[in-house]
Amino acid sequence: MFFDNVFSMFLGLTSLTKEKVEELTNVLVEKGDMQREEARKVATKILEKGKEEREEYVSGLQQRMETIKDKVVTKDDLLRIESKIDEILKAIQKEGNS
Numbered sequence: 001m002f003f004d005n006v007f008s009m010f011l012g013l014t015s016l017t018k019e020k021v022e023e024l025t026n027v028l029v030e031k032g033d034m035q036r037e038e039a040r041k042v043a044t045k046i047l048e049k050g051k052e053e054r055e056e057y058v059s060g061l062q063q064r065m066e067t068i069k070d071k072v073v074t075k076d077d078l079l080r081i082e083s084k085i086d087e088i089l090k091a092i093q094k095e096g097n098s
Helices: 002-011 018-031 036-069 075-097
Strands: none
Touching (some): 018 036
16 A cells, blocks of 8 residues: 555654655645545654654664763873873982982
8 A cells, every 4th residue: 555655665764854744745645645634644653753763863872972981081081191191200200310
């Protein structure tokens, strides 16, 4: 059925805005390929699926960011390392002058 083909085609598209989905379904209704109520249901399903996929993507991205956060060297980390190196160099120079 045409409805199933249209629905399947748009399931993976998460960037469609409500306006674009409504525009598409209006065209399908005007062409007679779909009834108004069926078009409304399709639009609702497409938008819900898009929202779910966006939420899953954001959640996955947040999890990946948490995973790599501990592996990234920050500016503060570098400043602490530089400070320690400076202390070690001063200690070595002090011992060499003694």
